[in-house]
Amino acid sequence: MGGYMHTAPFTLALTVWVPAGTSWAQCTILGASMTEELIKTCGELRAVLGAQGRLVSRILSSGPKRPDAFRINGRRTDCGELTAQVEWRRSAETHLLVPACEVWTSCEWVHPATLSLTA
Numbered sequence: 001m002g003g004y005m006h007t008a009p010f011t012l013a014l015t016v017w018v019p020a021g022t023s024w025a026q027c028t029i030l031g032a033s034m035t036e037e038l039i040k041t042c043g044e045l046r047a048v049l050g051a052q053g054r055l056v057s058r059i060l061s062s063g064p065k066r067p068d069a070f071r072i073n074g075r076r077t078d079c080g081e082l083t084a085q086v087e088w089r090r091s092a093e094t095h096l097l098v099p100a101c102e103v104w105t106s107c108e109w110v111h112p113a114t115l116s117l118t119a
């Protein structure tokens with residue numbers, strides 16, 4: 001990753017991807033870009049992906065096509081760099097979409113000593 005996280009604030013564009021055979025395709029239900037968010041800190045970056053993940057989970061669970069997983073990718077609008085990502089998968093026990101892993105952010109590579117995992 002480049003050193004782009006050093007230049008906050010920045011605008012983050014979020015897109016949603018769903019499984020398509022052996023790869024991933026952009027979710028047509030939510031459009032090309034789901035939302036854009038102004039990010040000021042690494043904690044905000046993690047919080048935005050968490051909140052948007054819960055929203056997307058509800059949207060995709062209520063429609064006629066219910067994917068088994070989705071990913072949210074966050075890219076900086078000024079340079080296109082992938083800055084954050086989270087994946088959700090359908091639980092075998094509850095059949096609900098739940099986070100499959102922690103939110104990944106480029107802060108983990110650029111600011112490892114100051115990253116707050118509780119944000």
